[in-house]
Amino acid sequence: MDSMNADTAEMREQLIEEVLAAYPDKSRKKRQKHLAVAQPAPADDPAIASKCDGVKSNIKSLPGVMTIRGCAYAGSKGVVWGPVKDMVHISHGPVGCGQYSWSQRRNYYTGTTGVDSFVTMQITTDFQEKDIVFGGDKKLDKVIDEIAELFPLAKGISVQSECPIGLIGDDIEAVSRKKAKEIGKTIVPVRCEGFRGVSQSLGHHIANDSIRDWVLEKEGTATGPQPGPYDINIVGDYNIGGDAWASRRLLEEMGLRVVGNWSGDATLAEMERAPKAKLNLIHCYRSMNYICRYMEEKYGIPWMEYNFFGPSQIAASLRAVAQKFDETIQENAEKVIAKYQPLVDAVLAKYRPRLEGKSVMLYVGGLRPRHVVTAYDDLGMVIAGTGYEFAHADDYKRTGEFIKEGTLIYDDVTGYELEKFVEKIRPDLVGSGIKEKYPVQKMGIPFRQMHSWDYSGPYHGYDGFAIFARDMDLAINNPVWDLFSAPWGEKAA
Amino acid sequence: MPQSAEKVLDHAKLFQEPEYVEMFERKRAEFENAPPAPMVKEIGDWTKSWEYREKNLGREALCINPAKACQPLGAVFAGAGYEGSLSFVHGSQGCVAYYRSHLARHFKEPSSAVSSSMTEDAAVFGGLNNMIDGLANAYALYSPKMIAVSTTCMAEVIGDDLNSFILQAKEKGSVPQDFAVPYAHTPAFVGSHIDGYDNMQKGILETFWKDAKRVPGEGINIIPGFDGFAVGNIRELKRMLALMGVETTILSDVSDVYDTPSDGEFRMYAGGTSLDEVKGALNAKATVSMQEYCSRKTLEFCEEHGQATASFHYPLGVRATDEFLMAMTDLTGTTIPDSLKLERGRLVDALADSQSYLHGKTYAIFGDPDFVYAMARFLLETGGEPRHCLATNGGKAWEKQMRELLASSPFGKDCQVWAGKDLWALRSIMATEPVDLLIGNSHGKYLERDLGTPLIRLAFPIFDRHHHHRFPTWGYQGAINVLVKILDKIFDRLDAESGAPGQDISFDLTR
Numbered sequence A: 001m002d003s004m005n006a007d008t009a010e011m012r013e014q015l016i017e018e019v020l021a022a023y024p025d026k027s028r029k030k031r032q033k034h035l036a037v038a039q040p041a042p043a044d045d046p047a048i049a050s051k052c053d054g055v056k057s058n059i060k061s062l063p064g065v066m067t068i069r070g071c072a073y074a075g076s077k078g079v080v081w082g083p084v085k086d087m088v089h090i091s092h093g094p095v096g097c098g099q100y101s102w103s104q105r106r107n108y109y110t111g112t113t114g115v116d117s118f119v120t121m122q123i124t125t126d127f128q129e130k131d132i133v134f135g136g137d138k139k140l141d142k143v144i145d146e147i148a149e150l151f152p153l154a155k156g157i158s159v160q161s162e163c164p165i166g167l168i169g170d171d172i173e174a175v176s177r178k179k180a181k182e183i184g185k186t187i188v189p190v191r192c193e194g195f196r197g198v199s200q201s202l203g204h205h206i207a208n209d210s211i212r213d214w215v216l217e218k219e220g221t222a223t224g225p226q227p228g229p230y231d232i233n234i235v236g237d238y239n240i241g242g243d244a245w246a247s248r249r250l251l252e253e254m255g256l257r258v259v260g261n262w263s264g265d266a267t268l269a270e271m272e273r274a275p276k277a278k279l280n281l282i283h284c285y286r287s288m289n290y291i292c293r294y295m296e297e298k299y300g301i302p303w304m305e306y307n308f309f310g311p312s313q314i315a316a317s318l319r320a321v322a323q324k325f326d327e328t329i330q331e332n333a334e335k336v337i338a339k340y341q342p343l344v345d346a347v348l349a350k351y352r353p354r355l356e357g358k359s360v361m362l363y364v365g366g367l368r369p370r371h372v373v374t375a376y377d378d379l380g381m382v383i384a385g386t387g388y389e390f391a392h393a394d395d396y397k398r399t400g401e402f403i404k405e406g407t408l409i410y411d412d413v414t415g416y417e418l419e420k421f422v423e424k425i426r427p428d429l430v431g432s433g434i435k436e437k438y439p440v441q442k443m444g445i446p447f448r449q450m451h452s453w454d455y456s457g458p459y460h461g462y463d464g465f466a467i468f469a470r471d472m473d474l475a476i477n478n479p480v481w482d483l484f485s486a487p488w489g490e491k492a493a
Numbered sequence B: 001m002p003q004s005a006e007k008v009l010d011h012a013k014l015f016q017e018p019e020y021v022e023m024f025e026r027k028r029a030e031f032e033n034a035p036p037a038p039m040v041k042e043i044g045d046w047t048k049s050w051e052y053r054e055k056n057l058g059r060e061a062l063c064i065n066p067a068k069a070c071q072p073l074g075a076v077f078a079g080a081g082y083e084g085s086l087s088f089v090h091g092s093q094g095c096v097a098y099y100r101s102h103l104a105r106h107f108k109e110p111s112s113a114v115s116s117s118m119t120e121d122a123a124v125f126g127g128l129n130n131m132i133d134g135l136a137n138a139y140a141l142y143s144p145k146m147i148a149v150s151t152t153c154m155a156e157v158i159g160d161d162l163n164s165f166i167l168q169a170k171e172k173g174s175v176p177q178d179f180a181v182p183y184a185h186t187p188a189f190v191g192s193h194i195d196g197y198d199n200m201q202k203g204i205l206e207t208f209w210k211d212a213k214r215v216p217g218e219g220i221n222i223i224p225g226f227d228g229f230a231v232g233n234i235r236e237l238k239r240m241l242a243l244m245g246v247e248t249t250i251l252s253d254v255s256d257v258y259d260t261p262s263d264g265e266f267r268m269y270a271g272g273t274s275l276d277e278v279k280g281a282l283n284a285k286a287t288v289s290m291q292e293y294c295s296r297k298t299l300e301f302c303e304e305h306g307q308a309t310a311s312f313h314y315p316l317g318v319r320a321t322d323e324f325l326m327a328m329t330d331l332t333g334t335t336i337p338d339s340l341k342l343e344r345g346r347l348v349d350a351l352a353d354s355q356s357y358l359h360g361k362t363y364a365i366f367g368d369p370d371f372v373y374a375m376a377r378f379l380l381e382t383g384g385e386p387r388h389c390l391a392t393n394g395g396k397a398w399e400k401q402m403r404e405l406l407a408s409s410p411f412g413k414d415c416q417v418w419a420g421k422d423l424w425a426l427r428s429i430m431a432t433e434p435v436d437l438l439i440g441n442s443h444g445k446y447l448e449r450d451l452g453t454p455l456i457r458l459a460f461p462i463f464d465r466h467h468h469h470r471f472p473t474w475g476y477q478g479a480i481n482v483l484v485k486i487l488d489k490i491f492d493r494l495d496a497e498s499g500a501p502g503q504d505i506s507f508d509l510t511r
């Protein structure tokens, strides 16, 4: 065993038992299946470092436990569709869902907001009681007319269903079809009501299917460059804090042509044009694998996963991508890696000594709990625990490629569990979301938001790695952590 | 290569480097099918025209950038202000993740709440089992002293009956029979977060006052209302009332909940109105609301129980504070101490010192109805001229009150009141009839960017500035905080607009 010894693994098993003890019987049995310690990799599978697929996943959250998960609407509007910049995305239903998610994912884009781009706007049908009682189709119809009038440069519209839509029997597909003809633009109805599925995940899937049915299978109007031999799409990069741009630069530098970016900083034309590319590169597998599989079946476009977090994975990914092309590209890939090596060396020389050996617990969405692990490895940091909000079994299987046995694994963790795990393990850093940030910091443990990059970023690519390293350092090595206890101790009243 | 280890550039600088700028231009030209730049400019200008304004204000169905949230957010906020209280929102779980994030982003504090995590099967069969298991789990894991139940859209649309569900859950032993589970139906398609606040408050009083007999006493209950500055304001309120010697119970005191220390311990519950106090609140002489539109139903309920009631509009500024204090003396028979009179004098002194910068400044204000009223009233006292007052969740009654207020001062005569309008409407309004300053919440930053009007953040939510909620805006001292914020903005702007290189005009050292 590597850095983790058997004692640690055993202690962690015990910790799981302790935490489970707090649950009522019925719930304990259910939660048990979501918590585990990574097991040794089987001898016949050299590709993985440990076995992490012992946990059950993608199952309904228990009521009342304080799950950290969101809903299908968040997966569709918040993740997949929201960043498509030249379309207007209607939060269809009451005001709340769109209000809380307004501008919160930091999907950067270029363009003039309110004129030719609409990402950071909260556009809603703002349902009132009468819309619930009499149905909202009429309102949607009217809303689409008003959008067409006020935003003439919008290329299309998506209708992001909130909970009530599916419950009151509205026919948003019919409205969309009719209005698309009338206004002459793409309109995509999305059935991503929050009660569907068990997390954001089904929302991703539904959003992917809606791209398939309402964009790819329609006659698009995208004109554009003649297809070329080096055309690729970046899929599943939402350009959080500019991630997709830091990635795009590297791919362009190695001679590839990124014809579509899904869906950070994307335009409808980029989506329509995607089937003409030679290869789909997928970053967030969880949220967009569906459409890659579809494009493979339908258009014969191969797809591959890659990882642009941290220099080891960036180099490995650049080489793997280059393998799909000719020697020129392969040579270019080596050149790119060599070009950035001095930057990597300088970043590591500066930050690694300050971070070496520090332990990290992660709890993020569907990709990062494994994808960022090697970036921490590069900095000499050790993962003590990791888990996903909405992963499936295939994600946990892949997790084994990156993390070591003995790591604590928690699926759909509850507020209670995470607090206890963090309290007992006391890692040097926790990476999770806004809801977890302040409880963890109050305990005196450094924290970084790993959905929004804590208002920093980009973290992808070589440019991003420097920022990632800086941010982990500033979180852990800030002097505030030494100020927590008052010095007078016993002298207190 | 723009990046380096010595000076790490993040998004704020990195994307202004030529490598990136060139890449953006190439992407736009080759792949985006973007409209040509002159067309973008033309349409952009058109969105700021009178013609556009007419279409924009003529909207009947579409809502763009509203300044309101949904009911359960207010219910979660109200529920949080009681000792050991856990908010439980019955319905789909995504909503709860949103409320918690929303509150955490504003207060930079933990925000705990649980969901009954209803999914498709619950949509068909109802959410009774979710209530039964949910209450049991929440009770076992988080050891609350009470659980405040509200609802998301889903539960409301399928018509789940909270009262009967909670009774059945108690039958099944989810929580002890005598455990407090107040509840409120909070449909998101009716009203806004301020109504959710009201409904939850009423639900809590209903639960604790049920079957109890009122023995009228001398105490006063105070309902603070939904307020992003609650931490500073409730503390300031308590301080002022203590100076007056008035015995009060704050109904939903979130001041410690959203301001816990960093000392190594995470406090899921901190402070809050004790459950005994809530019970005792029935005996109070009167219940006073600091924000009328956050408490209409609750006050009605208090009246039904024989209490006197009074409500204010977010007492901010000289006269609003005067009125509040005098009302408290009327209710309790105490007097206003000299120390508060001194504070009043200091506020007036500050206003007098700065009047030449305040007089005649024009403003647009948006936010919740009581806040907008308060802000306009204070600006009138400074010699400022509110020109646009907007509350997306303001109705006819509010509009009327606003008009009366504005008619009471010559500085209010050019002001227009926009009830029910959103911030995209305000964009057109301000583009065609500009003002000097904008007062509102963080969402106003888009207006500041598009129109160049400086934004002063004084309303919930404030996501992009830190710690303002720790300072009061109520009372005489609170008004000084507000005043300083306004003045700082005015002075910063004056400096930024003067002293261009090559001249030394208006860049005065003393102002």
Ligand code: SF4
Pocket: A093, A094, A095, A096, A097, A098, A162, A163, A164, A194, B070, B071, B072, B094, B095, B098, B151, B152, B153, B154, B188
């Ligand atoms: S589904 Fe309804 S209750 Fe939930 S956030 Fe949206 S508007 Fe609010």
Ligand code: SF4
Pocket: A079, A238, A284, A286, A287, A364, A365, A366, A367, A368, A451
């Ligand atoms: S990286 Fe994680 S949080 Fe981000 S989109 Fe993918 S699954 Fe969601």
